[in-house]
Amino acid sequence: MEKPNVLIIGAGGVAQVVAHKVAEWADEFGDIHMANRTQAKADAIVDSVRDKGRAHGRTITTHALDGMDTGAVAELIRRTGARIVINVGSPFINMTVLQGCIETGAAYIDTAIHEDPAKVCETPPWYGNYEWKRREACAAAGVTAILGAGFDPGVVNAYARLAEDEYFDRIESIDIVDINAGSHGRYFATNFDPEINFREFTGTVYSWQGGQWRENEMFEVGREWDLPVVGKQTAYLSGHDEVHSLSARYRDADVRFWMGFGAHYINVFSVLKNLGLLSEHPVSVEGQQVVPLKLVKAVLPDPATLAPDYTGKTCIGDLVKGTRDGKPGEVFIYNVADHAEAFAEVGSQGISYTAGVPPVAAAILIARGDWDVKRMANVEDLPARPFLELLGDMGLPTRVIDAKGDRPI
Numbered sequence: 001m002e003k004p005n006v007l008i009i010g011a012g013g014v015a016q017v018v019a020h021k022v023a024e025w026a027d028e029f030g031d032i033h034m035a036n037r038t039q040a041k042a043d044a045i046v047d048s049v050r051d052k053g054r055a056h057g058r059t060i061t062t063h064a065l066d067g068m069d070t071g072a073v074a075e076l077i078r079r080t081g082a083r084i085v086i087n088v089g090s091p092f093i094n095m096t097v098l099q100g101c102i103e104t105g106a107a108y109i110d111t112a113i114h115e116d117p118a119k120v121c122e123t124p125p126w127y128g129n130y131e132w133k134r135r136e137a138c139a140a141a142g143v144t145a146i147l148g149a150g151f152d153p154g155v156v157n158a159y160a161r162l163a164e165d166e167y168f169d170r171i172e173s174i175d176i177v178d179i180n181a182g183s184h185g186r187y188f189a190t191n192f193d194p195e196i197n198f199r200e201f202t203g204t205v206y207s208w209q210g211g212q213w214r215e216n217e218m219f220e221v222g223r224e225w226d227l228p229v230v231g232k233q234t235a236y237l238s239g240h241d242e243v244h245s246l247s248a249r250y251r252d253a254d255v256r257f258w259m260g261f262g263a264h265y266i267n268v269f270s271v272l273k274n275l276g277l278l279s280e281h282p283v284s285v286e287g288q289q290v291v292p293l294k295l296v297k298a299v300l301p302d303p304a305t306l307a308p309d310y311t312g313k314t315c316i317g318d319l320v321k322g323t324r325d326g327k328p329g330e331v332f333i334y335n336v337a338d339h340a341e342a343f344a345e346v347g348s349q350g351i352s353y354t355a356g357v358p359p360v361a362a363a364i365l366i367a368r369g370d371w372d373v374k375r376m377a378n379v380e381d382l383p384a385r386p387f388l389e390l391l392g393d394m395g396l397p398t399r400v401i402d403a404k405g406d407r408p409i
Contacts, residue, residue, distance in 0.1 A: 003030040004367050007082035007106075009067055009097060010089035011036035013192065013304045013348050014111065014150070016045045017356025018088050020346040021394060023054040028364045032058060033080045035065035036089070048347050067093035073100030082106055084363050088356065091115040091196060095130055102134065102141050107366050109359045111150030113241040115196070120280060121203020124213050125244040131376070138376040145376040149362040151335075151354040152178055152257075152316055153242035155396070157379035158387050159318040159333040160246055162409070165384060167331050167402070168322030171253045174246060175319040179260040181230040182312030182339045182350060186301050188268050191351040194297040198278045201269065205239045208247035208255040219266055225258070228399070228406065229336045230315040235260045245378040253322075272296060307349040310339035314350050332401040333409070345395070354396065361390045385409075 006029045008018050015034070022032055036042040042062040049055055061080070066072050067089045077085065077100055087097045087110040094114035101108040114130040116122075122129050131147050138145045148154050156176045164171060180191065190197040205216040221237035235258035246255045272278050277296050282289040317334025335354065342353035362379075365371035370386055379387070388398045388409060398409045 003028065004083035004107075005030040005081045006032055006084045006086065006363060007077060007080055008032075008034045008086045008088065009036070009065065009073075009093070010087065011038070011041035011045055012088070013307070013352035014356040015088045016048065016304070017346050017348050017352050018086055018360055019045045019049050019060065020052065020054055021357055021360040022086075022363070023049045023056070023058060023060065025360065025364060025394070026056060026058045028367050029084075031080065032060045033063060033082060034060055035063040035067075035076060037064065037066055039064040052346070068096050070096045070099045070103070073097050074103045077101065077104040077106050084366055085109065086359050086363055087111075088359065090193065092117050095134075098131065098134055098145060101145065102137050102143050105141060105143060107144040107146075107372065109146045109149050109362050109366075111148065111154060111355055111359055112196075113148065113153070113244070115199065117280070120199050121239065124206050125248060126241065127244050127378070135376045139374070142374040144366055144372050144374055146362050146366070146371065146382070147376065147378050148241055148245065149359045149379055150356075151358055152176060152240065153245070154358045154379050155335065155354075155388070155391065155398075156316065156318050157242050157246060158384040159398070160250070160320060161380045161382070161384040162333060162388065163318065163320035163322070163331055164250075167320070167329065168324050170324075171250050171320060171322040173254040173321045174250060174256070176240070176242060176257045177225055177227065177235055177260075177315075177317055177319065178258065179225070179227060179230050179233045179235060179315045180312075180351060181233060181260070182310050182314065184306040184349070185309045186306065188264070189301040189306055190303060191306070191349065192303050192355075194300045194303075195293055198269070198272075198293060198296070199280070200240070201238065202273060202278050203239065205237055206243065207237060207239075207257070208243055208253075210254070211251065219261070223258070227315045227317070228334060228401070229313055233260045246380060249380050303352075304348070307339075307343045307347060307352070310343060310349040313338050314354060316354065329403070333398060334401075335396055335398055337396065357394050357396050358387075358391060361387060361394055364390060
């Protein structure tokens, strides 16, 4: 069977991981292409792949692309013959890239929900505002579209599905916990695009509890978690993509997302927000229109520059509670990643690594036919174990704490 050509869109920290892993697993694919608005950034990533000795004689061809232009996306897909598109660009381009895939028949993978630059924290369920409106079009075109195939969303969705398949016949709650216990040595920085990072935390916190949407403010609800490797950490109830799809599949369960924050981050964030510097609405400064959030982004460190000095580990997992045969139980399914190890392998920090490996695993499963479902799906709609086992082979092993102890899945 002919191997499918693959097109990677984006050239940030996650895209760097994707490029390295696609090159490492190049036998699963045909020709490899990479596109970005600034082609030189894609060229630099390809150089890093070559410097790590992962090219193995394969060429990664780069292209300039405006991802907001559906026609340009479709034209590039046709020109490269790409059958799988891995979209790791800004969430602002999801819908245009998805439409380009529908028009050309290429499979589509992304790692985060679509965002409208002019809107922050829309009404739930977020997927229902954008991607899910293309479900019928994907099915009619026979296009496989895997949504949210990063780590969270993505792998944590698969953890929930694994709990459903192998542990419970009724799920009562899913608590997703994301802890970054690493240190980058900067006064203040975000681990990915500051604009996207801040937009996540400036709006209403939505969780699914008691069969309905609950609203809180950011940093209003916190609790201490005692987790493997990283120990006791404080995490706060936060709004996040996966709550909006998992709540559709597990309507009778409480679905919550918790993210770890230190006191310093909360203090700086609060000052910026209270001063209006996290607003996406332009203000006039000496006759010039300035978007405060973009100004803050411009003065903060580029997340890609954090990797060389990053130390410590991440722990991300699902605490799932439920019943089997009427008996209650719980299971914690998780991964621990190391920032320094990620940098040594692919030149990126651990947050980018955990987000970048999963979409390549999804692409491999599409190429093999296991996940080539010819319709739109979130990760929890697909078999979890093949995905998680492949991730283990690729550097993101899954562990589980259950009645038998702490062990690999």
